[in-house]
Amino acid sequence: MKIKYTITGLDCPNCAAKLAGQMSNINGIESAKINFLTEKLTVETELDEQQAYKLLSAAATAFEKGIKIEK
Amino acid sequence: MTKLLHFLKSDLARIILALIFFISALILEQTVSKVGALAMYIVALLLSGGRVFVDAVRGILRRDLLDEKFLMSIASVGAMIVGEWREGVAVMLFFLVGETFEHYAVRRSRASIRSLMDICPDEACVVVDGVEQTVDAEDVEVDSVIVIRPGERVPIDSVVISGNADVDTSSMTGESLPVSVSPGSELFSGYIVMNGMLKARTVRLSDESAAARILSLVENANESKSKEESFITSFSKYYTPAVVIIALLVAILPPVFGLKNLEDSVYTALTFLVISCPCALVISVPMAFFGGIGGAASRGILFKGGNVFSKVATVESVAFDKTGTITNGKFEISRVICYGISEVELLSLAASAEQASNHPVAECLRSASNDILPITSASEIAGRGVVAKFDDCECAVGNLSLMHELSVNMNGLNIPDGSVYVAKDGVLVGAVVISDSVKSEAAGSVDSLRRLGVKRTCILSGDREDNVKRVSAAVNIDEIGFQLTPEEKYNKLEEIVLSSKSTMYVGDGINDSPSLARADVGVAMGGVGQDSAIEAADVVIMTDSLSKLPEMILIARKTINISWQNIIFALGVKGLILILGLLGFANMWLAVFADVGVAVLAILNSMRALIAPKNKIT
16 A cells, blocks of 8 residues: 655755665565655555554654654 | 744754854853853753754664764764863854755745645535535545636646636646637646636546646656766765774874874864765755756756756757647648639638638638628538538638539649638639648747757658648758658657767657657656656656747756756865864864855755756857
8 A cells, every 4th residue: 555644854855765764664664755855755555554654653753853744 | 922932942043042152152261261151152052952962862772873963963072072162062053054054945945846836726616416515626536517616726637518718727838828618628627717617527536637647746756866866875875984984093093103192183083073974965966956856847847857957958969749849739821822812802701611610720710811701501521621602602611622522623723732722613712721830939949959059950740741841941950750650750769869968859748658758858748738748758848838948958957067066065175174184284163164064055056956047048
């Protein structure tokens, strides 16, 4: 399943790439892409929406203070 | 009160407060008390660097030691410990200033993209069982009936079922003249209805409508990185670890061999670390491309990725589709031939006979005469023309087969193929040569392309030789290919692609998606056109204007230049200061400049990419 989120609070394209890399390593998340310019996070996952959101936003907050994910 | 709180949380407030404490500390240090100064420095440090420290700790927790924030924290805390308070605070303060600039630049770029995206309403007014309801556009199913009122934007691609109106299509097509729509006309999402109320039946989901497709195009841009971007990413992978190792050696080796005391060598190593921070590079190059994509988007040119820029910048050959690309795809009278009657009479006769027809040629003939005579009857013969009866005569207007059918005598007349013949009571009285008109800006744009270094231009068309020749002569294009099937078009294009450095193909996407994909740069004109064209193209031009081509090249060149300026400037300054630092000549101040100063300058430089270059072609 493909889910799109809006992701805000990222500082630079480099951090965006790093965070996306970490998200791709989460169990159950097949791929995660962040477009820094348009603040869009696109994930390919087998998890249900709630679970995916939980894991992704946990990864985001652990990465840096102030990063928010919204559907 | 909340406003004040909000302000206090902002970067600007933190910069100002930290700066006040920093300056007071400077004064205190010189005059009154050293301890007081230290306290002030620490406050300034926490104000400016608090968040950086927190993030650095998070970085350590996730074992990302080469994070720029980690480097900055180490350098700043290290400098405080070895007693260089001023430098320690300055590092953080300048880092914060640099970041603030960064964020500003990024916001600008995003805002410019967003303003382009704000072209489609989120809600639609749907008619269910005769009652109008406002619902989310996303929830509207195909084949629903929607109402669009004057001043509103079309929310979903649809077909008009009742009502007449003029619509402004400029945000989708760049065409400034309004278009009249009536039942049966197609509406794309993003069009603005100027007058009149329309009822329309939706033909797509909101996600698949024209505006949404354009948005997703911009959103997915930049996933393909430019050569310059990839260079920087791979460069920083080796660069940072290398510098950290050197810094460690610089800190440890001299004291071991008794060349320097530990304090001095640690200071040199810290200086080295600050200089080494790759952020100026890592941010400024993608920023230049963001800027380029944003700036171009605001001019109606959508680049589908950073990697397209260098190919556009070095374009050597340009191949064009003809109909709808170089020509308007609309008919216009290029010549009138008369036998025994005046041109005015002939045009009046033709226009009058065609008054009931809605064929594009009829429209063109009608617009050529103001003198429409009443007809008693008219019959349209599909694929041939019209036979109309007037009070005093009968008139046939149509192609050669119509004339043959009516056994009109055509002997000894030299009339170009494809003309519209006019016969009065069975006798030929003239012919009107109708052709597709060349876009007014076409010749100028081709000329500009040439002055920008394009060496080879070519029209690849499926049309007849004389038509293609006429168009190529009008816009001064070197080569022509005529009566080509889509496959022959592709082969001819391939031959050009193989023989030049970078080849651009410009088409409207009708039957030429393979060519768009084959060229180094496929340019699809008239953004909302065909799905497959948008898919296959590298650049989508939202308007129908060829003048966007030279503009596109200028934007690409400017963006590439800026990214290389940034790379060379940042690497040059850093390299120089690194060497000075190793030799012990650079202090922390210089190091801070080498890092944030360079980053800010590089970002400011990148922001120039947002501003489209002036149309100055030499």
